[in-house]
Amino acid sequence: MRFGNPFKLIARLSNPDAVDRHHPDAMLPDGTRVYAIGDIHGRADLLDAMVSKIADDVRERPVDQPLTVLLGDYIDRGPRSAEVIDRLARSDFATPIVTLTGNHEDIFGQVLRGSASLDRFLGMGGDATLRSYGLDPRAMQRMRTSDRQAALRGSVSPSHRAFLEATRLSLTVGRYFFCHAGARPGVPLDEQSREDLVWIRDDFLKSSFDFGKIIVHGHTPVKTPEVRPNAINVDTKAFASGVLTAVVLEGNQRRFLQVRV
Structure with a gap:
């Protein structure tokens, strides 16, 4: 199935004023469906299964403008981070996709640029990511900074x-706001800091603040999907x-897809 230029679709759906003209109370524009996927953390097997499940869903329930939003934390902890990044970089999906920044990508990017501590990255499960790129975490710790950066560039x-x-740090579609971690209560969504969008936890999770949109996020593990008046986790x-x-998400409807491997 072809969906036209994904960048034009994303630009249109990112318009904060986009609503269903026929149903002004709808949460999403008419003909739009969004699949928002939670934290993957190196589980390429689960990502593959979810991509297939979304493709089946689109085929069984055709829609004019499907979009998949990935909420960040693609790497670390799980065994196949490099494979996850490879699939996302190729946009090998049944719909256009938007990929958001998780705190684990934030730190990995800093390590690649030489501006963050390798030990901090390893403490967050980055050893699994390094191994997925064929690198030995212990050997990397013993290297001089210049040699470490050369090894990273080569792998x-x-x-x-x-x-x-x-x-991206965030995406707005209709009356939903997508980000990795959450948002700072009392701060307009278009003024949220990178730090909060990627890292915030308790100040957001314990708040009933009405942001004017429903925040769709990951970052904080829950046993089952969590729906609050102001957020969906x-x-x-995984x-x-x-x-x-x-x-x-479609119109005013919400349902969940899950895969288990």
Whole structure:
């Protein structure tokens, strides 16, 4: 199935004023469906299964403008981070996709640029990511900084680096706001800081603040998808639970897709 220019679609759907003209109370524009996938963390097997499940869903329930939003944390902890990045960089999906920045991509990008501590990255499960690129984490710790950066440049392809640099901090579609971690209560969504969009936790999770849009996020693991009046959390800890979750948004309807491997 062909969907035309994905960049034009994303630009139109990112318009904060986009609504269903026939149903002004709808959460999404007419003919639009969004699949928002939670934290993957190196589970390429679960990503493959979810891509297939979304393709089946689009085929069984045709829609004019489907879009898949990935909410960040593609790497670390799970065993196949490089494969996950490779598929995302190739946009090998049944719909156009938007990839958002997770805190794990944030730190990995800094490590690649030489501006973050390798030990901090390893403490967040980055050892699994390095191994997926054929690198030995312990050997990397013993290297001089210049040698470490050379090893990273030789193992992490330019296309993967470009992918990491191109991930977005947020996306607005209709009356939904997509980001990795959440948003700072009391701050307009278009003024949120990078730090909060990628890293915030308790100040957001414990707040009932009305942001004017529903925040769709991951970052904080939950056993089952969590729906609150102001937010939807779809991080079901895929790397450990073996369950990857996506929320499917259409009009005023919400449903969930899950894959288990």
